[in-house]
Amino acid sequence: MKVQDINIGVKLNGFKHIFVKKRLSPWKKYNRFLSDSQWWSKGDLLDYQQQAFKRLIERVYEHVPYYRGAMQIFNVKPDDIRSLQDLSLMPFVEKEMVRRNPGQFLSTKSFAPVLYKCHTSGTTGTPLTLYRDLRNIGFEYAMLSRQRQWAGLSEGDRYATLKGELLPVRSLAAKKFCAWNGAENKLVMSSYHISAQTFREYVHALTRYKVVALDGYPSSIYALAAFMLDRGMVLPMKAILTSSETLVPEHKKIIEQAFACRVFDYYGMAERIAAIHTCEHGSYHIVPEYSIVELVRSSQVGDGFFEIVGTALNNNAMPLIRYRVGDIAETLDKACPCGRHYPVLKGIVGRTDDSIITPNGKIIGRLDHIYKGTHHLRQAQIYQPEQDRVIVRIVADEAFSERDGDIVLEKLYHRLGDGIRLEIERVPYITRTPRGKIKSVISEVAAWNDHPLIERS
Ligand SMILES: [Zn+2]
Structure with missing residues (x-):
């Protein structure tokens, strides 16, 4: 089959994404909001979170069966919630509770046909079903595009993805591992086929489509970078964005050498209860406009390490409050020279269910x-x-x-x-x-x- 045919299929998919993100969702509004709010003082950010939290509690009490029931059992009324300290009046929510009964967490005010449904694969078998509304999609899109600005990228810059997006079976059969999505100015590259035999095709496609940034799994981008450096190849880019896996410092170094630019990492999850983005200075910032992140001590991890518990502020369809996502963060108490008053973490240690558990019960991450x-x-x-x-x-x-x-x-x-x-x-x-x-x-x-x-x- 012709490369043209592959590109058309991928482009049509791209139009669909663009239509949802840019036409239906309120991303422009959030773009303006986030571009101002990043320079707010600590007090302004706290005030924003408190107001958003109070509104969230009012909504869930009225419209979300699980929270209404829990608040009635604990005898908590929306008026009892006055500040972020009152978060402790709400119970923690475990993944398993949502997995077993997603409908209990769905707002009765949501109109199902306009919700976006996603599943997490998980390791325990039954996938977790989650719902998002257009507001959440718009907010997240604006937030990611703000990090791209931090990385020196502009809205129309051509980029490539290496993050598990599937190419049409026909293109793989024709041994084509890259396809151009003209609707989104994006080169879709298979993260499943990078090898000593194929990596030149990837480099060729990046050059041919004048791609200036890569967005993908660190392990995939690293694999490509390592093959390139082995052959003495360097392909300068404006920035590399990594997500979804732990970014290993050694891999970061190799990626930065092969593409002669810096790596920006971001952390999120299907439940959308926390977003952590690195800035121009390489600090891992919790994005406070997105959610309230509590760093909670656990008996299973050492000093300086905390479990991430999040309360989403921007998803009215399925609001999750005090949700234990099962990731561990390492804290770092310092201000960042970028000037943003966002909390700084030393890093995300990784999924707790991906850590080693020693015979005496200790959880060891960051290996x-x-x-x-x-x-x-x-x-x-x-x-x-x-x-x-x-x-x-x-x-x-x-x-x-x-x-x-x-x-x-x-x-x-x-x-x-x-x-x-x-x-x-x-x-x-x-x-x-x-x-x-x-x-x-x-x-x-x-x-x-x-x-x-x-x-x-
Ligand atoms: Zn910073």
Whole structure:
């Protein structure tokens, strides 16, 4: 089939996205709002959150069955909510509660045909069904486009995506792994097919379509960058945007070298209860206009680490309050030179259900440091099949030595301690999730969300 045919299909899909984002949703209004609010004082931001929170409580009390029921049980009235401190009057919501009964969290005021439904795949089988309204879509689009401005990009800049978007089967059969979506000025690239044999096609497409930015999974962009640098290729871009997986510092360095620009990372999730974006200074900022993020201490993680609990301020269809998303953040108490009064995090450690759980019950995240100083490593994944056994699966080039493997195991030992057998397993590739992501850690040991939190606010 012709490249033209592939592009037409992808372009039609693009028109649909553009129509929803730019024509139906109120993104322009939010664009103006977010461009001002980023310079608000701490007091103004707090005031905004308090007002939005009070309105949210009034709405859920009237229209959301779960919250109405919970507030009646706890004898809480909307008038009892006066400030953010009163968040503690509301119960935490667990993923499983929404999974079992999504309808309880859906506003009775929502008009189902205009809602957007999405599912998370999850690891426990039953997917989680979530709903968003147009307001949420517009807000999020405006928020992402604001981060693009932080990265020095303009609205019409051509960019490429490498994040699990599927290309038509016919194009894959024709060994075409990139397709131009003219409606959105975007090159869609398959994140499933980057290899020593195909990476030149990716580079060729990036050049041919004059792409100036890449947006995708760090593991996919890193794979492309590593193949390029191996052949001495550098393709300058304006910026790289990464999301959906933990950005490993070593990978960031290689990506920045191959594309001669900086990496901007962003963190979000299907439940839309928190957004964390890096700014021009590389700080991880919680976006306070999007949601209220509580960093809650847990018995399972060490000092300085907190579980992210979020209250969405911009989704009237399915408002989630004090939702435990199951991610851990590392805090950093410092102001950022960019001048925004947004809270700063040291980083997102990752999904808690992707962490290792030691035999004495400790959760250990942020294990990407074990690869530091190791050469010839392409991809890696830590796998814990049982509580006292951890396997590091690696894809490495021929020059990877036993010494390199020992360095990895030594560093892992320092983090996990005694009582766990550690092994290295060389594999030809790391299996990706159905969405094309690489999970940096997979643990078969019980999900940690069952553990109680220490504090309730
Ligand atoms: Zn900043």
